[in-house]
Amino acid sequence: MTTATVLPAPRLVTRLRIKAPVLVVLSATWLALMVLTAVFADQLRPYDITRMDLTARLAPMGTPGHWLGTDELGRDLLSRLIQSIRVSLIIAFGATVLSALFGTTLGFLAAQFRGxxxxxxxxLADFQAALPFMIMSLAVLAFFGSSMVLLVCLMGFYGWERYARIARGLAISASAQGYAAAVVQLGATPRRVYLRHILPNVASTLIVSMTLTFPEIILMESGLSFLGLGVQPPQTSLGNMVGFGREYLTRAPWIMLAPSFVIVVTTLSVSLLGDWLRDRLDPTTR
Known part of the structure; x- marks a missing residue:
C-alpha cells in the first residue's frame, strides 16, 4: 500500500509570494482602480457628460451632488473625469499595443533577412527618432481632422523604433546562442522559431518597454488635447479637461486640478511599476 506525499501548503505559498515595495503596491492598486473606472464608467458616472445646469456654473469642490465641482457650463466634473479616464486609457493602451506590434515585427524582419x-x-528607425513626433502629429491632425481611430493609429507610431531596435538586437543575440539554429535544423519554419522560441525569451524586455511607452503616450495625447487637436467635444479626455480648465485657472482651479492629478499619478504609477518589472524580469539581476 502506497501513500501519496503532499507538499506542505506554506512552502507553496512562500514560493508564490512576491515581495514588492510599498510604492509598487500603491502604484498597482492605483492602476487597477483606473482600469476598473474605465471598464465600469457607464455605471459609475452620476450624470451624463453633456448634461448642463447653468444655475450651478463653476460650483466648487465639495458641493452636494457635485463632489468635484462643475465647469463653466454647469457640467459635473466627476462624471467627465470618469469618462476622460476611459477615453485616455483606451487611446494609450491601443496605441501602445500597436506600437509594440509594429516595431517588434519590423525588428524580427530585420533580424531574419539582414542585408x-x-x-x-x-x-526608418533613425528617421522616426529624429522626427519631432509632436510636430508631425499636429500636422496630421490639422490636415485630416481628429477622430478616435485616427488618434489611436497616430499614437501607435510613437516609439515603434525602440521596439524595432530591441527586437532586432535580442533576436540576433538569441540566434547566436544556438537554440534557434537547433530548432531550424529540426525543420521549424522561421515563423515558428520567432513566435514560439525567440519571442518568449525577449518578451520581458518588450513588456518593460511598453510600460515606459504607455505614460509617454498618455502625456502626448494630453498635450494634443490641450492644444485642441486631440479628443473633440462632446467627447472628453484628461488633456481635454485640462485644456478647457486653463481659461478658469484663477477663478475655478478645480476644473483642471482633478484631471492634472490623475495624469501625474497615473504616469508615475506606470513608470514605477515598469521599473520594478524590469528589475524582476531581468535575469542578470537574480
Missing amino acids: WVENLVMA
Whole structure:
C-alpha cells in the first residue's frame, strides 16, 4: 500500500509570494482602480457628460451632488473625469499595443533577412527618432481632422523604433546562442522559431518597454488635447479637461486640478511599476 506525499501548503505559498515595495503596491492598486473606472464608467458616472445646469456654473469642490465641482457650463466634473479616464486609457493602451506590434515585427524582419531589409528598417528607425513626433502629429491632425481611430493609429507610431531596435538586437543575440539554429535544423519554419522560441525569451524586455511607452503616450495625447487637436467635444479626455480648465485657472482651479492629478499619478504609477518589472524580469539581476 502506497501513500501519496503532499507538499506542505506554506512552502507553496512562500514560493508564490512576491515581495514588492510599498510604492509598487500603491502604484498597482492605483492602476487597477483606473482600469476598473474605465471598464465600469457607464455605471459609475452620476450624470451624463453633456448634461448642463447653468444655475450651478463653476460650483466648487465639495458641493452636494457635485463632489468635484462643475465647469463653466454647469457640467459635473466627476462624471467627465470618469469618462476622460476611459477615453485616455483606451487611446494609450491601443496605441501602445500597436506600437509594440509594429516595431517588434519590423525588428524580427530585420533580424531574419539582414542585408538591405535590415538597413531599410534601421534607416526608418533613425528617421522616426529624429522626427519631432509632436510636430508631425499636429500636422496630421490639422490636415485630416481628429477622430478616435485616427488618434489611436497616430499614437501607435510613437516609439515603434525602440521596439524595432530591441527586437532586432535580442533576436540576433538569441540566434547566436544556438537554440534557434537547433530548432531550424529540426525543420521549424522561421515563423515558428520567432513566435514560439525567440519571442518568449525577449518578451520581458518588450513588456518593460511598453510600460515606459504607455505614460509617454498618455502625456502626448494630453498635450494634443490641450492644444485642441486631440479628443473633440462632446467627447472628453484628461488633456481635454485640462485644456478647457486653463481659461478658469484663477477663478475655478478645480476644473483642471482633478484631471492634472490623475495624469501625474497615473504616469508615475506606470513608470514605477515598469521599473520594478524590469528589475524582476531581468535575469542578470537574480
